[in-house]
Amino acid sequence: MHNLLIHNDNTPFIKSFKSSIQFSASSDIDNYISTDIIPKIKAKTPDIIFIKDNLSSNYLELYGFRLAYHVRFEEKLKFVPIVILSDLDGFTLNRLESSAKILFTQNIFIIENSKKAFDDFDVKKMKSFNEENYKSKFLDLISVEAPENSSSHSIANEWAIYRWSKYLKVESEAIIKNREKIASMLYFKYLLAKNPIEIKKKNGIQFVPRPPENSGKILYIDDEWAKGWSDVFEQYFSKNKNIEFETFEYDFKENNKFTMISSIKNRCLAYNPDVVILDLRLTQSDHESIDVNNLTGIKITEIIKEINPAIQIIMLTATGKSTILENLYQHGILGYIKKEHPADIGMSTKESFDKLKTLVDKGLDKKYLKEVWEIQQSIKPFSPDIKIEVDSVFEILNSDMKNRFIYAMFAIFKVIEIINDKYFEDGYKKATWKDTNEEILDNSTKNKIQLILNKRLHLNNQKVYEGIENIIKIRNNTIHPKHGKIEIIQKDSIIEWFKMLQTILEKIEK
Structure with missing residues (x-):
């Protein structure tokens, strides 16, 4: 022996x-x-x-x-x-x-x-x-404790990078360095024994993380980007050729907080992302703060929302505190992805990938809202009532309410009615021009707005006339559906109607 x-x-x-x-x-x-x-x-x-x-x-x-x-x-x-x-x-x-x-x-x-x-x-x-x-x-x-010189944040990052890169089969200098550390540290050996990475399901089929299906631009901001996270996300999003992915490559340790936030703002303005994947804690002081509102990730969220509130933010965080996680939604984020900390019992890498796909697809699906917001900001309403309706369009569309496209259509239609009321006084089956007292026999919404466009605004724009006909038709079919079937409203129609409204209100202002 x-x-x-x-x-x-x-x-x-x-x-x-x-x-x-x-x-x-x-x-x-x-x-x-x-x-x-x-x-x-x-x-x-x-x-x-x-x-x-x-x-x-x-x-x-x-x-x-x-x-x-x-x-x-x-x-x-x-x-x-x-x-x-x-x-x-x-x-x-x-x-x-x-x-x-x-x-x-x-x-x-x-x-x-x-x-x-x-x-x-x-x-x-x-x-x-x-x-x-x-x-x-x-x-x-047995149990093996984490090294005293390792923070909970660093452990979550190293552990999550290792697991995510394994599923995606990422090979890079940063990933190899991370893998070597995981392979040598006793604590991580213990974690791997307790939580083995199961690439294959019980039926023998290999698990492959599914990429998002929608198209758009994604910006990734994280002080840990160079440790392997950038390689992980780049590999993941490269599976969809219609996604443009970029990492904000920045030396977070060598620059102060003000300079960093200013640089991020400039990058967002230049890149114009549809979705931002943003780390919650980006500076050393963030790890010492107990007030979530003071965290750098929250400050950057506020700045991005000032640029365009339709830019969707997915928060990336290593925290496991439910109070902090729930508080994030108050700042308008789309959702959050947790960097898997070993202490999170029952947390699955596969579930993290599924959640990431769902959130990114949802965020990219909302990218049209950036244009809605820009149109809304350019509109100068001539009355408080119009401002209420115009402002509500973005608010409705940016929510998760059921039938939000229908409610947005009603808000736009309401503005058309307010415009009609500016020029006409309604009577029984007829209307009167307010400036000339001339009567018209057809007091329908369609006839009145077309007369306003033609005789008062002198607006000769075929797209506007087509938009008017389209929204009135769909509005009427929604209120009185044929055969009980409500017509489906598309995002493109909302943008078309909003642009139509923008054109009409600009003409009224002039």
Whole structure:
């Protein structure tokens, strides 16, 4: 039987082992174990691994237990029995080192660091340990804490980038660097064991994230863009050739908040995106703030909405606080995507992709609202009543209310009626021009507005006349549907009618 010893020249009976590896403590202990010690262990193909509990000059640095965890998370070594050599008993070790709880898992033993204890060790104590009981006899009995020098935000970013890039099969310098870190850190090894990435479904079909189906322009803003997120999103959106994707490549750490926000505003003005994927926290001060309204992502949202409130914003965030997430909607965002933090139990990468697709498609579907807003801003109503109706068009269309196109059509039609009332006094089956008292026998909405266009505004615009006929026809069919069927209103019709209204009101103003 091949027994292997891992030591720091602190075991007096080294020659009793078939082979040994000397451990030299490093400042980056996880990386050293993963890139140096583990490959050496695998090369020796041991049947039993003996590990000295302390593997450095500091007796209280019980790196032996950390190494034992690394072994258990290594696919080719995870079922190999491990024996801890120590001058202390298990009870004392558990008081000194939380990772000593591994002693209570399957086929992990502790013996005295002596030749006699080694000779007396009975291999028959070993129990069956395999894939079937790996979870119940090991994973469910232990926990590995995140490194103290790693923030919750950085962990969520690294973990989410790793998982998203795996599903999308992204290969880039930043992704490889992230992957190497995940592969070496004990905490991430633990997470991968607890939350394996299942590329294939139970029926054997491979899961492929579906890209959005609509077309448009997407701008991505995140201080973590260069760590792999930009590569992930670029790969994802490249699957739809009708989507134009751009990352705001910016050195967030080297510039102050004012300069950063100003640069983002200028980029939005120049690029004119339909959808912005925006990180909630973009500066170090954001991680120290408890007021969501002061977060940089919120400030940028407000600026983007000032440019054009129809630009749809999808917030990207690592926070898991429900109070913050719900508060985001008060600032007019379309929705949010969470960067998967390991603490979010039940959160699925597949569900994140599905939610992203849904939100982006919804956002791109609303891109026509940018033009609606621009038309609305250019209209100068001659009365408060017209302003109310004109302003309501965008508000209605930007909502999720049912039949919003119908209500928007009614608002535009109402303006036509207000214009008619400006020029005509209605009577029974007839109307009178207010300026000449001349009567007309046909007081229908269509006849009155056409007379106004022709005789008072001298507007000779075929598109306007066609628009008038079209909106009146659809309005009447909506109120009195033929065969109970309401006519479907398209986005293009709304824009056409709104432009028609713009032309008429401009002529009235002149």
